[in-house]
Amino acid sequence: MTSTLFSMITVLLFCVFAVVEVVESGIGVNWGTVALHKLSPETVVDLLKDNKIEKVKLFDADPDVLKALMGSGIEVMVGIPNEMLSVLSSSASAADLWVSQNVSRYMVKGGVNIKYVAVGNEPFLTSYSGQYQSYVFPALTNLQQSLAKGNLAGMVKLVVPCNADAYESSLPSQGAFRPELTQIMMQIISFLSSNVSPFVVNIYPFLSLYGNSDFPQDYAFFEGTTHPVVDGPNVYYNAYDGNFDTLLAALSKIGYGHIPIVIGEIGWPTDGALGANLSAARLFNKGLVNRVLSNKGTPLRPGVPPMDVYLFSLLDEGAKSVLPGNFERHWGIFSFDGQAKYSLNLGNGLLKNAKDVHYLPSRWCVANPTRDLSAVANHFKLACSFADCTTLNYGGSCNGIGEKGNISYAFNGYYQLQKQNPRTCEFDGLGIVTFRDPSVGDCRFLVGVTDGKSSGFRLNSGRIVSSLIIFWGIFTFVV
Structure with missing residues (x-):
């Protein structure tokens, strides 16, 4: 074979693989399970398939979820919570056991298409004050060895999802990792590169807007801005x-600078704060999807969008x-019951609702209109310590429904969470069951679902919830 012919074949093969890489990239979703009213995993997998969502990122390795994903063909990233990094970093046998139970078990014919294992989730967040920092690289090393023992190292890639606060700058071209992270980032990224793994980053323009009153609102979206950032020859x-x-x-x-990048989390919430609403979420996600599918890239990486x-x-x-x-609690493109919140096309048609969702009967618990509600404070506090009352706060969709409306919303949330047990609507006679939907405008009074586990609380990547959270802000507002 002549050197010229060899060169031509090499170039051709390179182009073929480049095309394949573009085809494989796409838009997936994060599937978190820290829910009060849970759809069955099978219902959620059907929802993914109906919407032709072919990639899903998990925050743990819940066996019920993984069993539901078997045979679906959906590409999966399983997660290891930060709380597990310590033992995985110090014990090779613990890493072997984790891989055996959560990866090898499902990597069989007709099993789960596990492509990534996320080692921790945003373990370098500044709010963690370095709590997990020393565990990440040793855990990566142990887990890689465990994958190799199971002959999975070539199929399953280890990644470390990082928050965007891992790096900083006043201008994009001046970006640098936080000084205390530079050394460990060099270790981790060298590991990723040698194992042909991408760098996973979570980017949240909403949080930039939420946390900074001087942040230009239009700069958070993709529709153009009156406040562009000029960085030498590049304009953002x-x-x-x-x-x-x-x-x-x-x-x-x-x-x-050439390592592949995956955006692990990005989106816009629909409730619970000013600027968090359906129209803003739709505008952001629509712009994001269009941007990704256009393959436009960014000024420093033109024509090369993130892998996924x-x-x-x-x-x-x-x-x-x-x-x-x-x-x-309101980041979903679907509500808790699998109903699309707004019109959105992920590249495969508009979102489709979950099918065959089983609801509790159409009845609600509301404040008794014939009773004096002056003694309601403790009951309200109890209801909101279990149910989700975040929409009642300033900026929420139920913020303007008045004192009795707030009480009814809290009562109903608790009542639905308790599977509409009649006793859970008593509240010493201050609650009453109604068959008339008390929803007002955009404020939706939910009806629970019955096809999954409810009242479930679990650890999820450091985002821990207690059933005893007291919503003092709402309590003060009501009384």
Whole structure:
């Protein structure tokens, strides 16, 4: 074979593989399970398949979820909670056991298409104060060895989803990892590169807007802005591009500017804060999808979109911690019962609702209109310590329904969570069951579902919820 012919074949093969890479990239979703009213995993998998969503990112390795995904063909990223990193970093046998139970078991014919294992979730968040920092790389090393023992190292890639606060700059071109992370990032990214794994980053323009009153609102979206960021020859018209290129600059500074990038989480909430609403979420996600599918890339990586983008999130999670904000329970493109919140096309047609969802009967618990409600405070507090009352707060969709409306909303949330047990609507005679839907405008009074486990609380990537959270802000507002 002549050198010229060999060169031509090499170029041809390179082009073929490049095309394959583009075809494989796509839009997936995060499937979190920190919910009060849970659809069965089988119902959720059917929802994914009906919407032709071919990639899903999990925050743990729930066996019920993985069993439901068997035979679906959906590409899966399973997660390891941060709380497990310590033992996995110090014990090779613990890593072997985890891989055996949560990966090998499902990687069989007709099993689960596990492509990634996320080692921790945002373990370098500044709010963790370095709590998990020393565990990540040793855990990666042990898990890689465990995958190799199971002959899975070539099929399953380890990744470390990082929050965008891992890097910083005033301009994208000046991006750099936080000084205390530089050394460990060099270790981790060298590991990722040698194992042909991507760098996974979570980007949230909404949080930039939410946390900074001076942040230009239009810069958070993809429709153009009156406040572009000028960085030498490059001009940035949206926060996504600016954030992405800040990461690219940080990666380039440590010698890995060409590593593939996956967006592990990105989205917009629909409730629980000013700016968190249906129209804003639709505008953001529509712009994001169009941007990704256009293959436009960013100024520092033109024509090369991220390998994959995982929307956050698939479903609302009514039991998540509200420490970041009340919006934290409202990121879903679908409501808790699998109903599309707004019109959105992920590239395969408009969203389709979940099928065959089994609801409780159409009845609600509301404040008794014939009773004096002056002694309602403790009952209200009890109801909201179990149910999700975040929509009642300032900026929420139920913020304007008045004192009796707030009480009714709280009572009903608790009543539905208790599977409409008649005793749970008593509240010393202050509650009453009605068959008339008390929903007002955009404020929806829910009816629970019966085809899954309810009142479930679990650890999810450090986002821990307690059934005893007291909504003092709402309590003060009501009374």
